[in-house]
Amino acid sequence: MTAVLCRHFGLTHIEIAEDIASDTFLKASENWAINGIPENPTAWLYTVAKNKTKDYFKHIAVFETQIKEAIQSNEIETEKDFEFSSQNISDSQLAMIFAVCNSANSTEAQICLALQILCGFSVEEIANAFLTKTETIKKRVLRARASLRNDNFQIKTLSEPEIKSRLDTVLKTLYLLFNEGYFSKSNNQQIRKDLCSEAIRLTLILTENQLTDTPQTNALLALMCFQSSRLAARTNDKGEAVLFDEQDKSLWNKALIEKGNYFLINACNNNETSKYHLEAGIAYWHTTPTGQNKWQHILQLYNQLILIEYSPITALNRAFAFAKVYGHDQAITEAEKLQLTDNSYYHELLGYFYADTDISKAISHYEQAIQRTKSKTEKLTLTKEIKRLTEQTSR
Amino acid sequence: MKEFALIFRLKDIADFKPSPEQMQERMNWLGSIAAQNKLVDKGSTFLPTQGSAKTVKPNNVVTDGPYTEIKEFISGYIVIKADNIDEAVEIAKANPIFDQVGGNIEVREVLKLY
Numbered sequence A: 001m002t003a004v005l006c007r008h009f010g011l012t013h014i015e016i017a018e019d020i021a022s023d024t025f026l027k028a029s030e031n032w033a034i035n036g037i038p039e040n041p042t043a044w045l046y047t048v049a050k051n052k053t054k055d056y057f058k059h060i061a062v063f064e065t066q067i068k069e070a071i072q073s074n075e076i077e078t079e080k081d082f083e084f085s086s087q088n089i090s091d092s093q094l095a096m097i098f099a100v101c102n103s104a105n106s107t108e109a110q111i112c113l114a115l116q117i118l119c120g121f122s123v124e125e126i127a128n129a130f131l132t133k134t135e136t137i138k139k140r141v142l143r144a145r146a147s148l149r150n151d152n153f154q155i156k157t158l159s160e161p162e163i164k165s166r167l168d169t170v171l172k173t174l175y176l177l178f179n180e181g182y183f184s185k186s187n188n189q190q191i192r193k194d195l196c197s198e199a200i201r202l203t204l205i206l207t208e209n210q211l212t213d214t215p216q217t218n219a220l221l222a223l224m225c226f227q228s229s230r231l232a233a234r235t236n237d238k239g240e241a242v243l244f245d246e247q248d249k250s251l252w253n254k255a256l257i258e259k260g261n262y263f264l265i266n267a268c269n270n271n272e273t274s275k276y277h278l279e280a281g282i283a284y285w286h287t288t289p290t291g292q293n294k295w296q297h298i299l300q301l302y303n304q305l306i307l308i309e310y311s312p313i314t315a316l317n318r319a320f321a322f323a324k325v326y327g328h329d330q331a332i333t334e335a336e337k338l339q340l341t342d343n344s345y346y347h348e349l350l351g352y353f354y355a356d357t358d359i360s361k362a363i364s365h366y367e368q369a370i371q372r373t374k375s376k377t378e379k380l381t382l383t384k385e386i387k388r389l390t391e392q393t394s395r
Numbered sequence B: 001m002k003e004f005a006l007i008f009r010l011k012d013i014a015d016f017k018p019s020p021e022q023m024q025e026r027m028n029w030l031g032s033i034a035a036q037n038k039l040v041d042k043g044s045t046f047l048p049t050q051g052s053a054k055t056v057k058p059n060n061v062v063t064d065g066p067y068t069e070i071k072e073f074i075s076g077y078i079v080i081k082a083d084n085i086d087e088a089v090e091i092a093k094a095n096p097i098f099d100q101v102g103g104n105i106e107v108r109e110v111l112k113l114y
Helices: A002-009 A011-035 A041-067 A092-100 A107-118 A123-130 A134-150 A160-182 A193-208 A215-228 A254-267 A275-286 A294-308 A312-326 A328-336 A344-354 A359-372 A376-394 B020-035 B085-093
Strands: B002-010 B039-045 B054-057 B061-064 B073-082 B104-109
Touching: A011 A041, A092 A107, A092 A160, A092 A193, A107 A123, A107 A134, A107 A160, A123 A134, A123 A160, A160 A193, A160 A215, A193 A215, A215 A254, A215 A275, A254 A275, A275 A294, A294 A312, A294 B020, A312 A328, A312 A344, A312 B020, A328 A344, A344 A359, A344 A376, A359 A376, B002 B085, B020 B039, B020 B073, B073 B085, B085 B104
Parallel strands: none
Antiparallel strands: B002 B073, B002 B104, B039 B073, B054 B061
């Protein structure tokens, strides 16, 4: 909603658009509680938002004419309704993401802003996505807003080079949006399917436009399809996470896997290898039955991925794949080199590796993981595992 | 943290083309360094084939090689970071090349100009 309103206000008035959007939702919660949910909630919301916007402009108009008579009609009022065409980015939200991904800000700041304004992320969620402190993100977002305002940015049709140069950042934003939905730790909600489907919807629109239908875009979309195919199998009816090995594979969505295959093939029509290609490749192998070379392929893709971009998560996932190929003993040596002692997954992984051979070490690692994780479901799963191991030793 | 270049030398041009299994082991070694966030530059591999190497000397003298002149030839390099040269040496020791085909690795600290 903020995105649509901003189209009318111009980005300089982001705060007003946000205020109106939240006012609208406040009114909805009051009204719907008394009168019930209207037949078409979306239409209801937009009508209210539209009226609020008109009111706002009326106030402004009075103010402007009384104080400064010579004001020229500003771009807000003259802006025409957005036209859908294949040449434009045919989606308000996407158009806004492109607008926010302006090189006046650093790449990180652009992504933060897009996630906050457009995807409704809290500062904490952004900090989680970037593995940084909330304080850093807060400052980053404030600065980024200020610089957009100072430069008087508007949402307008971008030129071809502008779209191309911003595409990388837009893809990264959509990637983080999807991941937050898929790996969500906050809100105590394991999976926020709406974030995932929104990310897929927006990426799909990118593949429908000639300018943005690049191998990277297709690879990212393939990755999202493969991951989403397991959404239903990843949680049980109690909302707890189900580990990959224990998932009911009949719950995997075959249509999405086929879509993933289709986009992955599209992504490979030249020799480009991006991190999205590698991650999609890994996700593809996960959808295949366990064969002799499955994990060797996955390990090799992780080797390439970690060469492109280091991240603790990639390093730990690589160690897991290493264990699948070379066994837990060798994987322990490999994993202990990582020295990610502040990371809960590091301890969880080592606990899992040690569980076969050294139960007391396994338990001590699981305990350290519990201390470091914020997720309640994770604490629960780990506590259960410790209990199981303790009973095993006392038998 | 200091930076060290690892310079690889092979004994035989025939060893340059590894088997898929040898390649996997080499990639595991490289991936392991990157997974510890100790890879500064994944470097380059140098082609050893005929016509791919020349040496330029004083007085406009250009010779083929060095592969035709010496048995050991440089096949590539990477740059890693480590606390000290001993750690860099330990990392180099784990390279599968010693078990696979032989050769050697020269470990050199990088001069930093700041």
